[in-house]
Amino acid sequence: MDKFDVLLTNLSIKGTYFDVSLYSGHFYLWRNPKEVSIYHWHNLMDHLKLEQLPIYQEPLINQSLFIEERDLAPFLFKTLTFDYPVRDSFIFRHRLYYIDEEGFKVRYPENADTASTLLVKGEFHQLVIGRNDRLILVSQTEGIFEWYMKTLLSWDNTPTFSIELHDNDILQLNEADQPIQLLVFESQKREPYLLKKVPPEKLQLNKTFFNTSLDLHSDDGTQMEIMNLFQFLSNEADASKKAMGNPISISKMPPRYLTTLTLNDQVLLIEENTNSLTLRFGLEEYIHLNDYNRYRLFPKSQDYQHHLHLVSQNQVSLFMFHELI
Numbered sequence: 001m002d003k004f005d006v007l008l009t010n011l012s013i014k015g016t017y018f019d020v021s022l023y024s025g026h027f028y029l030w031r032n033p034k035e036v037s038i039y040h041w042h043n044l045m046d047h048l049k050l051e052q053l054p055i056y057q058e059p060l061i062n063q064s065l066f067i068e069e070r071d072l073a074p075f076l077f078k079t080l081t082f083d084y085p086v087r088d089s090f091i092f093r094h095r096l097y098y099i100d101e102e103g104f105k106v107r108y109p110e111n112a113d114t115a116s117t118l119l120v121k122g123e124f125h126q127l128v129i130g131r132n133d134r135l136i137l138v139s140q141t142e143g144i145f146e147w148y149m150k151t152l153l154s155w156d157n158t159p160t161f162s163i164e165l166h167d168n169d170i171l172q173l174n175e176a177d178q179p180i181q182l183l184v185f186e187s188q189k190r191e192p193y194l195l196k197k198v199p200p201e202k203l204q205l206n207k208t209f210f211n212t213s214l215d216l217h218s219d220d221g222t223q224m225e226i227m228n229l230f231q232f233l234s235n236e237a238d239a240s241k242k243a244m245g246n247p248i249s250i251s252k253m254p255p256r257y258l259t260t261l262t263l264n265d266q267v268l269l270i271e272e273n274t275n276s277l278t279l280r281f282g283l284e285e286y287i288h289l290n291d292y293n294r295y296r297l298f299p300k301s302q303d304y305q306h307h308l309h310l311v312s313q314n315q316v317s318l319f320m321f322h323e324l325i
Contacts, residue, residue: 001266001281004324007244008062008287009050011318015069020296020309020316023091026077026110029069029316033085038077038109047075050320051244060287061242061324066315080107080114088127092300097135099124104137104147120152129300130165132190138163144170144183146192155183155194164255168192171255179203179257203257245323247306250279250297268321270297270308279308 019030027041053063082100089098096107103121107114122145126138135147143157156172158180164171168185182198253271265282276290292312298304308319 001248003281003286004057004061006061006248006268006286007055007242007322007324008060009053009244009320009322010062010064011048011050011320012064012066013069013072013316013318014066015315016313017311017316019086019089019294020311020318021089021091022296022298022304022307022309023301024094028091028109029072030086033087034082035079036082037072037079039072039075040077044072044075055242055324057242078109078114080109082116087125090127090129092129092133092135097127099127099137104152119147119150122152126162128163128165130170131167132187132192133300134168134192136163136165136170144172148192153192156181156197166254169255171257182257205256242324245325248321248323249305250308250321251299252297253280270295 013029017030018032019028019036021028022041025041027039027044028036029039030036048065048067050063050065053065055061055063080096082098084100084102086098086100089096091097091109094108094110096109098105098107102118104119104124104127105116106119107116122137122139123141124137124139124145128136128138130136137145137147137152138160139145140159140161142154143160144155144163146153146155155170158172160172160180161175162173162177164173168187170183170185172180172183174180179200181200182203184195184198186193186195248266248268250268250270253269268286269280269282271278271280276288277292277295278288279286289310292310294311296307296309296311298307301307306321308321310317310319
């Protein structure tokens, strides 16, 4: 896919926020770690009519809209507050799973009764949902756990700063983003089994291949410039005769220490660097994004796989990618 066949739609909400999420027609906007407002997403989209925004073509084909939180007020569903600061969270099967200083908890935000339930006590700091809907909890002091069949399983007690997932396997990383070890799993009837632990000295950087080629060079053979955050937002060259087509899915680059992989360059890939993100089609860079605090993708969603949500110091940016037709 060529970058000039891509329409980037940016909806930015001005203000300072902690986190953001989108699930089943509800948009979650965290004002701070102890308060989240939930809005009716489809009603908001019907009101904003993003597909009718002008489309501009330099330096990237894009359309943009900047709003404030007060513009969201007519679409407010409810606001939830929390007793302790939330460290990490995700929504799954209409449940809000989260971790705080007490442990791993759940709430039902769409129900009338939204009281919290403590599932298990523990000192966790990262919460990840993986393949086969596995709920992985990461502790900087106690290692890797999994919430399975209402039971907390301990897979490894090595202190872990973060993890990367691919299929059933878990790559443990230290604070320097270097591998601690790879936990290799097998799934039998959706039940996880730990097969082995691969130490870092036996891990090798993968060599990734893509199934088609992509040329992002200009006509004179020079490499096109990589765009930093918001450098691509221009209103100087109108391309309004074009229109929004099918969504383009976004996926994280697979973990670096795996066997050789074959990837589809029709999917937009996102790669984490130090304090920045690089979006790619195949091996070629599309946009380089910096100046953000955290980001969210929605790989398990049926409707929002083309979304990238970025939380920066003064706004939340909701990026949506479509084919340009």
